[in-house]
Amino acid sequence: MEMLAFLIPVALMLGLVGLVSFIWAVREGQFDDPDGAAARILIDEDEPAERPLK
């Protein structure tokens, strides 16, 4: 039974990490362009240095 004292907090922490990262992703606008994200991975970046950061 003492195991519960570890396992429950561990399970909750893992869930919480997932929740926090999801909220972060939503706030960052990661879900604003799902089609674009799927397509961008197919683009060959021959000259990566040309591309300025956001």
Next chain:
Amino acid sequence: MTTAGNPSAGCPSGLASAEQARASDISAFVRRSPEGNTLQLTVRGAKCAGCLSKIEKSVQALPGVTQARLNLSNGRFDVRWRGDLSANDVAGTVSALGYGVAPFAPDAADSAAKSEERKLLIAMAVAAFAAANVMLLSVSIWSGHGEMGEATRRVMHAISGAIALPAALFSGRIFFQSAWSVLRRGHANMDVPISLAVLLALGVSVTETIRGGEHAYFDAAVMLLFFLLIGRFLDARLRRRTHAAAHDLAALQARTVTRLEGTETRSVRADEIMAGDIVLVAPGERLTVDIDVLDGVSEADESLVSGESLPRAIAPGARLFAGSINLTQPLRGCAISAASDSLLADIARMLEAGEQRRSRYRRIADKAVSLYIPLVHTTAAFTLIGWLLAGAGVREAIMIAVSTLIITCPCALALAAPVVQVVAAGRLFRKGVFLRSGDALERIAECDHVVFDKTGTLTLGEPELARSANDQDTVQRAARLARASRHPLSRALVAAAGAGSVAAHVKEHPGLGLEAEIDGVRCRLGSAEWVGEETSAATTSLQLWYVEGDAAPHRFLFEDALRPGAGDVVETLRRRGIGVEILSGDRPDAVATIASALSVTDWRAGASPADKVERLEELRADGRKVLMIGDGLNDAASLSLAHASLAPGGAMDVSQSASDGVYTGAGLGAILTMIDASSLARRRMVQNFSLAAVYNFIAVPIAVAGFATPLVAAIAMSGSSIIVTLNALRPGWKRS
């Protein structure tokens, strides 16, 4: 006139470049700041990774561009640059690649909807997290029933509460706020029983945990919120997508005006124009403000304003309304204020009246709630009193009453309508029909009378040459002149003639016609008087006359062609017992032709916007539920007044915002698709409410009898929600 682009046409490389050029000067849409210039465009036709990199790379190659990012999901293209690059070059680069492009004016309603959607998504994620973790603990408690020590159970309940309480308060605030705001005004909506169930479940569970009791409903509370938030989120997302799609269609229409400032011209947005500003209107440009013409002789296509299919001759002193298209010669005009005497202001007032009436519409869900709330709450009250009378303790009686409230959870009821609406609207969306609201489906399904506008709705709004057997040669010769003109009749003639040569030195005389000398012979194409024909009064329909030298003039007759599928749609509607009527502002003979082609006996011509409104009021008084379909400015008021309304994608933006849905594509088949989807959606909603009622008939006796443990509640709640959702997703939508 449906000249604006059509998103269902696929890759727009085939779109006429002349059409794109009409979008005119867009430099007024650039936002300038010290860090650089920003421009937002809507790009149409970009579908794949190839499009994405092609567009982004070629714009990035322009001098000074620091960022070019295309959002493939909604077609927004964000461009930032330093230096004096012209916005028109940016747009030109994209359209040269074969994509449709229009300036995008950020819409305040859209950003509000976007933050609302994010709020719902985060609330849903929090509820999901809490539901998953509390359920983990609850399953342990249920499976350990009888073996688990009281101390362990108590700790587990306490942990559940520590997770569920903050999560439920955070995620549930959306429902609490809404419930509170309607309660304060003395009404009730679906959020009232939801809030009550959640708060009571939490309250009882907290006291049970403190007391060390066996049953806590923390899992039920957060699971309820999770299910409901899924429905709310889907609903919000769909509404925003359809709103954005309709907004983009409207953005395709030119919104800039060329203003004369001293001797300089400047392109400005339509909303920057003040009364008295001097405005230049190029041939082919659609007016966005009302003007009094000062200078210039031209012709105007007013089919969107009055429904009139024949161009009107314009001379100084004439008044032109927003929505008309200037056809042949440049015009200079003075903007009229948007004061009370302007046409747009009148229409805006009529729109408001219609909106108010529509907001009083009672949806099926509203009716269900008004039955549900008193029924469930009196049942709970009687349960409490009954158990007290039967000799149960106060605590036990309260527990049973609360479990009754939880188990009759409005979960299935609250999902019943939105899920169906989301599914139906999503399918329509993919077919190019954009719904503006969920209850539009219910209202369209109820309609038993369809009123069509003629010009631009039943017809293409573009004349087509009525062919006779032996005039192909004459058509070819006349087309040599016609190719030099933008007049709609000339263009129709050219379309009939196909490719060919154009005569040199064609002179255009506004209101009369064209003239040129071909091989030493003076050729004229235009009105009857232009060719010296005296018998013009005999017919007023669309016609052109062509003469070579002193030969006898030849007459070309034109007709406003029916949209593909118009006959089928009218026939199908009539077979289903739905009344069909044509209500047009055009001339009686033009309307009569179309009416007889469709064998519609019920038609009215020459109707002003006020006449149209009056006719709709008359139909309403007869108890008919009218579905109005129209595109023009003159239809806007009747669109907002009708029981339900639809507008084609090429309609004026006032008409689009006045209607419940916008359909794209040249054909009218979308109307039937829409009506079919609506009646199916309505049937599914009624089924769902019946399923929810059946569920309650089974669940309530169990709860009243005191057998509802948290386990039973969890199974029953999720079971009913899943059944309702599956029923909405069930196939059968395909019939179109």
